[in-house]
Amino acid sequence: MATLSRDDVAHVAHLARLGLTEEELTRLEGQLNHILDQYAVLAELDTEHIAPTAQTIELENILRADVVTPSLSVDEALAGAPERAGDHIVVPGIIAEYE
Amino acid sequence: MAGNDLTRLRAHEMAAALRAGDVSARELLEASLARIRATDRPLHAWASLDEDGARDAAKAADRRLAAARGAGQEALAALPGLLGIPVALKDLVVTRGLPSTAGSRILGGFVGPYDAHIAERLAEAGAIVPGKTNMDEFAMGSSTEHSAWGPTSNPWDLTRVPGGSSGGSAAAVASYHVPLGIGTDTGGSIRQPAALCGVVGLKPTYGRVSRYGIIAFASSLDQIGPFGRDTRDAATLLQAIAGRDERDSTSAPIPVPDWSTELAANDDEAAGWLRGARIGLPRQYFVKGMEPGVEARVREAVAALESAGAIIVEVDLPHTDYGLATYYIIAPAEASANLARYDGVRFGYSEHEGDVLGNYLATRGRGFGAEVKRRIMLGTYALSAGYYDAFYLKAQKVRTLIKADFDAAFASVDALVAPTSPTVAFPLGARLDDPVAMYLSDACTLPVNIAGLPGLSVPCGLSDRLPVGLQFIGRAWDEGTLFHLGRAYEAITADAGWRRLDPADLGALEDPATPTPAERMAAHA
Amino acid sequence: MGAAAAGAPVAARYEAVIGIEIHVQLKTASKMFCGCSTDIKDAAPNSRTCPVCLGLPGTLPVINRRAVELVLATGIAIGATTPEFTRWDRKNYFYPDLPKGYQISQYDLPLAANGHLTFDTSDGPVTVGIRRAHLEEDTARLIHATDAAGRRVSLVDFNRSGMPLMEIVTEPDLRTGEQARRYAEELRLLLLAIGASDAAMEEGQMRVEANVSLRPVGTDAFGTRTEVKNMNSFRSVERAIAFEIERQARALGAGEVLVQETRGWDDDRGITYTMRIKEDSDDYRYFPEPDLPPLRADRAWLDAIRAGLPELPAARRARYRDELGLSAYDAAVLVGDPGATAVFEAALAAEPGLAPKAVANWVTGEYLRLAKGAGEGSGAGASGVDGAQLGRLVRLVADGAISGTNAKQVFERHALSGEPVDEIVADLGLAQISDRGALIGIIDEVLAANPGAVADVRAGKGQASGFLVGQVMKATRGQAQASVVQALLRERLGLD
Numbered sequence A: 001m002a003t004l005s006r007d008d009v010a011h012v013a014h015l016a017r018l019g020l021t022e023e024e025l026t027r028l029e030g031q032l033n034h035i036l037d038q039y040a041v042l043a044e045l046d047t048e049h050i051a052p053t054a055q056t057i058e059l060e061n062i063l064r065a066d067v068v069t070p071s072l073s074v075d076e077a078l079a080g081a082p083e084r085a086g087d088h089i090v091v092p093g094i095i096a097e098y099e
Numbered sequence B: 001m002a003g004n005d006l007t008r009l010r011a012h013e014m015a016a017a018l019r020a021g022d023v024s025a026r027e028l029l030e031a032s033l034a035r036i037r038a039t040d041r042p043l044h045a046w047a048s049l050d051e052d053g054a055r056d057a058a059k060a061a062d063r064r065l066a067a068a069r070g071a072g073q074e075a076l077a078a079l080p081g082l083l084g085i086p087v088a089l090k091d092l093v094v095t096r097g098l099p100s101t102a103g104s105r106i107l108g109g110f111v112g113p114y115d116a117h118i119a120e121r122l123a124e125a126g127a128i129v130p131g132k133t134n135m136d137e138f139a140m141g142s143s144t145e146h147s148a149w150g151p152t153s154n155p156w157d158l159t160r161v162p163g164g165s166s167g168g169s170a171a172a173v174a175s176y177h178v179p180l181g182i183g184t185d186t187g188g189s190i191r192q193p194a195a196l197c198g199v200v201g202l203k204p205t206y207g208r209v210s211r212y213g214i215i216a217f218a219s220s221l222d223q224i225g226p227f228g229r230d231t232r233d234a235a236t237l238l239q240a241i242a243g244r245d246e247r248d249s250t251s252a253p254i255p256v257p258d259w260s261t262e263l264a265a266n267d268d269e270a271a272g273w274l275r276g277a278r279i280g281l282p283r284q285y286f287v288k289g290m291e292p293g294v295e296a297r298v299r300e301a302v303a304a305l306e307s308a309g310a311i312i313v314e315v316d317l318p319h320t321d322y323g324l325a326t327y328y329i330i331a332p333a334e335a336s337a338n339l340a341r342y343d344g345v346r347f348g349y350s351e352h353e354g355d356v357l358g359n360y361l362a363t364r365g366r367g368f369g370a371e372v373k374r375r376i377m378l379g380t381y382a383l384s385a386g387y388y389d390a391f392y393l394k395a396q397k398v399r400t401l402i403k404a405d406f407d408a409a410f411a412s413v414d415a416l417v418a419p420t421s422p423t424v425a426f427p428l429g430a431r432l433d434d435p436v437a438m439y440l441s442d443a444c445t446l447p448v449n450i451a452g453l454p455g456l457s458v459p460c461g462l463s464d465r466l467p468v469g470l471q472f473i474g475r476a477w478d479e480g481t482l483f484h485l486g487r488a489y490e491a492i493t494a495d496a497g498w499r500r501l502d503p504a505d506l507g508a509l510e511d512p513a514t515p516t517p518a519e520r521m522a523a524h525a
Numbered sequence C: 001m002g003a004a005a006a007g008a009p010v011a012a013r014y015e016a017v018i019g020i021e022i023h024v025q026l027k028t029a030s031k032m033f034c035g036c037s038t039d040i041k042d043a044a045p046n047s048r049t050c051p052v053c054l055g056l057p058g059t060l061p062v063i064n065r066r067a068v069e070l071v072l073a074t075g076i077a078i079g080a081t082t083p084e085f086t087r088w089d090r091k092n093y094f095y096p097d098l099p100k101g102y103q104i105s106q107y108d109l110p111l112a113a114n115g116h117l118t119f120d121t122s123d124g125p126v127t128v129g130i131r132r133a134h135l136e137e138d139t140a141r142l143i144h145a146t147d148a149a150g151r152r153v154s155l156v157d158f159n160r161s162g163m164p165l166m167e168i169v170t171e172p173d174l175r176t177g178e179q180a181r182r183y184a185e186e187l188r189l190l191l192l193a194i195g196a197s198d199a200a201m202e203e204g205q206m207r208v209e210a211n212v213s214l215r216p217v218g219t220d221a222f223g224t225r226t227e228v229k230n231m232n233s234f235r236s237v238e239r240a241i242a243f244e245i246e247r248q249a250r251a252l253g254a255g256e257v258l259v260q261e262t263r264g265w266d267d268d269r270g271i272t273y274t275m276r277i278k279e280d281s282d283d284y285r286y287f288p289e290p291d292l293p294p295l296r297a298d299r300a301w302l303d304a305i306r307a308g309l310p311e312l313p314a315a316r317r318a319r320y321r322d323e324l325g326l327s328a329y330d331a332a333v334l335v336g337d338p339g340a341t342a343v344f345e346a347a348l349a350a351e352p353g354l355a356p357k358a359v360a361n362w363v364t365g366e367y368l369r370l371a372k373g374a375g376e377g378s379g380a381g382a383s384g385v386d387g388a389q390l391g392r393l394v395r396l397v398a399d400g401a402i403s404g405t406n407a408k409q410v411f412e413r414h415a416l417s418g419e420p421v422d423e424i425v426a427d428l429g430l431a432q433i434s435d436r437g438a439l440i441g442i443i444d445e446v447l448a449a450n451p452g453a454v455a456d457v458r459a460g461k462g463q464a465s466g467f468l469v470g471q472v473m474k475a476t477r478g479q480a481q482a483s484v485v486q487a488l489l490r491e492r493l494g495l496d
Helices: A006-014 A023-043 A073-076 B003-008 B010-021 B025-043 B051-071 B073-077 B117-124 B168-176 B191-198 B231-241 B267-272 B292-307 B322-340 B355-366 B370-381 B387-410 B435-442 B446-451 B480-493 B517-524 C002-007 C065-077 C177-194 C234-254 C299-307 C313-322 C326-337 C339-349 C355-374 C386-397 C404-417 C421-428 C438-447 C451-458 C462-475 C484-491
Strands: A088-092 B046-051 B087-090 B131-133 B181-183 B200-203 B223-228 B276-280 B310-317 B415-419 B455-463 B468-473 C014-024 C089-092 C100-103 C112-121 C124-137 C141-146 C152-155 C164-170 C206-216 C225-232 C261-266 C271-274
Touching: A006 A023, A023 B322, A023 B370, A023 B387, A023 B435, A023 C225, A073 B415, A088 B131, A088 B355, B003 B025, B010 B025, B010 B051, B025 B046, B025 B051, B025 B168, B046 B168, B051 B073, B051 C141, B087 B117, B117 B231, B117 C299, B168 B181, B168 B191, B168 B223, B181 B191, B181 B200, B181 B231, B181 B435, B191 B200, B191 B310, B191 B455, B200 B231, B200 B480, B223 B231, B231 B455, B231 B480, B267 B480, B276 B292, B292 B310, B292 B415, B292 B455, B292 B468, B292 B480, B322 B370, B322 B387, B322 B435, B322 B446, B322 C089, B370 B387, B387 B446, B415 B480, B435 C164, B446 C014, B446 C404, B455 B480, B468 B480, C014 C177, C014 C234, C065 C112, C065 C124, C100 C124, C112 C177, C124 C141, C124 C177, C124 C326, C177 C234, C177 C313, C177 C326, C177 C339, C206 C234, C234 C261, C234 C271, C313 C326, C326 C355, C339 C355, C339 C386, C355 C386, C355 C404, C386 C404, C386 C421, C404 C421, C438 C451, C438 C484, C451 C462, C462 C484
Parallel strands: B087 B131, B087 B181, B276 B310, B276 B415, C225 C261
Antiparallel strands: A088 C152, B046 B131, B181 B223, B200 B223, B200 B455, B415 B468, B455 B468, C014 C164, C014 C206, C089 C100, C112 C124, C124 C164, C141 C152, C206 C225, C261 C271
């Protein structure tokens, strides 16, 4: 099975938006590879013609009627927001215009 | 009745005393709160208390009781079984206006603006919630050591873990803080701590209890279930929270039986349920690394079931050994997405380091603990470009095989019996640096989650003076058979000496000089 | 400008390959996965949110049936196939407008696949293949601002978060900016007819993105493509794509290597520009959404939706031509404007005996003149128009009860006020007098008062007849119907 290099670990950490220290990266490289070794047993099984199971419960078409229900008040919605300006939540500016 | 006596009552005994007018809900609550205050420092089962809210609820329960008493026997009999009974909530059940942290720094200060479905159901039933219990961060762990707020101890031996992730609820029930507790079980997080703390715990069929308002770990595996000091109490609690909820699309429109009434039978009657019951004993569940004492207790329990008339059949679940790898791909993959919402934008812990990316990295890097980060990394990797087929898709296919194993077994037996945990409670800190050893704690429980089945753990004696759990596994939606088997096993072992033993360190809990779990861990390290 | 490139030699060596992705907000009352209202246009920021669409811990999605049915209806209308089982997937990426850190979408099993849509262009009809249409949830709205301290910030409004969104992706079948615009316009008409969306581009209810690449004429391999965004009107779709084709052709002609990138359209400057590309855009880590059971679209459900579909634009144009005898041009104009279509249908419904052509002339002429004039601020507007009243007006004209000139005056007033045309006609005193009894008395008075003219007419002098008619019209203040007056004059003078 695959082995993770330190660069791979750093790439996955970036995908997951986890800011990790050098020490954490080092420790995770070892631990993740050890865990991946445990995954290797799965390769023993021939699953080519086996259908995947995403959910064990056999439900389908669980739908709701298109009916409006009450929303939270603005203050309830924003009660936990770290930074607020008026009725908006504030985040650092996202450069979406010209490069 | 005196406070200490009150906390020793089981939930159905409390219910009877409340109806008889021998005790009030307020008295039960005050006894519970007094015991928590007196003994929780060395135990650390609780994350937060809501004394005011609980008192209001207890007063309301007493008014309902008084009104029913005035209206006569029928009105009393119609009251919900949980009216006035204290119930602990795991700290991942969102309740309006109260903190819900899931054991994580990243949810420090988070106060939800809504109630979880089960919180609503418990409130309707008149249950009293004194507070929320400690847990492994985001339910990821088997020891309750991975809590941002410090570990919980096991009342049988304060140097040991209570199991996890619902270790706080298990320890609170075992320590007579409350007769009932709520846990969640994704890979064994109710059954394993129940086993390690010597209480009853049930993981229901996937879809039996609404997950709305339960902070998610792995959506296709998570279920919510009860802890109690006997099977009947656990069944009463499950009955109160089970059933279809339109806010959870995976909650099933399947009727909830009146287990509570069925289980009120006396010991003789309950023992009779074992005659002719076909119970499978899966060979693969006596795993490598199982402690001999655990295996001995489980085999003795199986022998007792057989002596009482059960037909024990050895069965094969050939893909059991693949469960661990399958689980540790599926659960982290789902978790990696479920935990993406903790980004410091709308609620919770938030670090500000320059731009949006800097905020994300700092908030998530410092807000999550080591085990959570490890699992997010695993799950992100298993889903990432080029690895999806080899990991995630492969695991989903093996999931099909594991489920098929159970289907085949249930063609010839009504239920399975197995160990809950391969070991008794292990020392605090013992497995913290070895994730794979920690993951093996759940080897006997996680296949049940993979297949979406119900599993019940009941105490079956002691090994090295620590509790051992016996696990019954049932067909989907057949919690009833598990409850009947659990109750029957209690009946045939009612006179066993170990049943009368208190957790060995209960006395130490009452000593204010006893160190906290965090202090013990620090000293150990 | 871009369009000029079509004739430039360098552009002639290349063929443009264009695929269009369109996101439309579906017309439901509540959001995709929660009960919050979709009526967010004038709502205060963050006032249409709940724990679900804020992505709070512990919340779960529940599918809005109406949203599913609108996508299934669209699929049927474009001749797409719907797999028996479809499911939901999580598309994972981090952005402050995406509260859960994943978008619930559909990855490999969309609700509709392999459809097509035919539309007219200046070069004749074109059919584009539609690869897929799927359902997903919208993101929050980000407003870019500078705070009091001069810091650049983004303000987040979660009202839009969780609105139902349908994404429709074409095959790379289109070749020109005009084709792309016409496709988008035709799709909008279809969505309006179904009631799937209000599809107002300026409101962000319909967002068009184009993938544009060039390849040497006569070759099959695809060139490097760019994704063009920020086109906020049909006109800008055509202009942006034309510009991008020209830009790529010049670059390729100059031997440059194109980069795959996302480019924004600047409508004021008439250019596309390189936008910052979202990171990790190639690794969304899709996996099946475990919180939602799959959908089974069985035949009965699809048949019921099919049966509920209204007449679609293409069928309506064909009916106007083939059954009502309208020209292809009139049919296209009438169907191309949903307001015009509605007025036309209502007018004919109220007055079934009218010639469709007569009604069509009024709608394509007077009605659209007023309706479009309102949009440009130069006309009176047509907000008051009731199709049935237009039918009544055309009937009055056809019956000779009102003159064509006066009818236009009546219609303008009706278009503004909505008053019934009969009341306007009476109020303005515009009804024509064609009643024999009413006119004979007036005519006899005129004849008695103008003996000289009468003698001239009898002597065969034509102008004198015109004079007498004019005198009658004067006496009736223009309300007499001229042809009737003429006939009565001849009768009274014994000339017949």
